Amino acid sequence: MIRVLIADDHAAVRAGLTLICDTAEDLTVVGEAADGVEAVDKAIQLRPDVVVMDIRMPRLDGIAATAKLTGVADVLVLTTYGDDSHVFDALAAGAAGFLLKDTDAEALVAAVREVAAGNGLISPAVTRRLIAEFGRRRPRPGSQADLSSLTQREIEVLSHIGRGLSNADIGKDLGMAEATVKTHVSRILSKLELQSRVQAAILAQENGIT
Template sequence: MSAPSRILLCDDQELIRMGLRMVIDSQPDLTVVGEAADGQTVLERSAELRPDLVLMDIRMPGVDGLAATRRLCAGPAAPKVLVVTTFDLDEYAYGALRAGASGFLVKDALGEEILVTVRAVLRGDVMMAPSVIRRLVERFVLPESSAVHTDRLGLVTDREREVLTLVARGLSNREIAGRLHLGETTVKTHLGRILAKLDLRDRVHAVIFAYESGLVRVGA
């Protein structure tokens, strides 16, 4: 049996940390290796403990979760980061996704939802509904942001651009395969190349890029 995945909790509310620890430590495949109450401490504890996943609060004193996420995700052997937030439509949560987080979890989520989300992110999936990403983008992407990324679209082929467009519209790999008359494995290959060419971390960041580059228009 493989060793349990290592989780580091970061929240300035002790009760939140206690609740998350109880849920996570009840599972044989997961273990909480440490806690932090602010961004600076989570950076130090992450370097010390080398967790697989950090559950990251955003609004904390001192170094907030947004800055901590940016620094964690930019470092070598970065852990995955799952944002824990009070509201799904949160400017700070959106900023954390852009900084490298792989999704977010609302603080009042039920225990089973927490476990499903944590395991999915550990597998490399992104736990965020496309509809939520779209609402975040519509609220927080500025109209002029497209100029920043438009030139990078030239790095992808026409087929890859089609795939990226459909990803941004919320289609699964299977649905994209059906729409473009491709094999699902081929779609996965295209998506992998898109992420590599555009230096994107995962599907969430591909969706954000598609909107910010103007490939997909807000409200379209």
């Protein structure tokens, strides 16, 4: 069962997201938070697999809250197309994926599953544009990393991450078990001092290894 925490300052939005997640047989909402401080506190207390996080919230915004949850839970950020500058900051803070607020129920559930599986969310509707703009406007996460620290197999896995493939698809393509792929991904993030799979995808694309 995938444990989910919903963080949004609008009660109606929280109720709707909770209803959608609880309807899925493999998801359960373990808590709700009305601001970033509460989201961090409840995530530490409840240890959800995924936090569905709004960006604009009182006391502590979703970006600052995401940065505090590194190693605690994976964060799926809720955004609108008008939130570009905020989303770039969320990327740097270690968000595992991005979801448009008007996404339908089926896509929301699928996104939570992807993030919970450690695959991140490289959504064509959001992330292609963000990757390009992030690289142009912001210091690039991991851009100064020494790729020579990676093994050849890790380079291959990084290349596949940059192409937006899931762990399962990477395993099929490279002839590895999914658990082995996850191990490689964890080592890549550690060696390159990255906080999320999305940052790894950016690095791969910027270094032309996709």
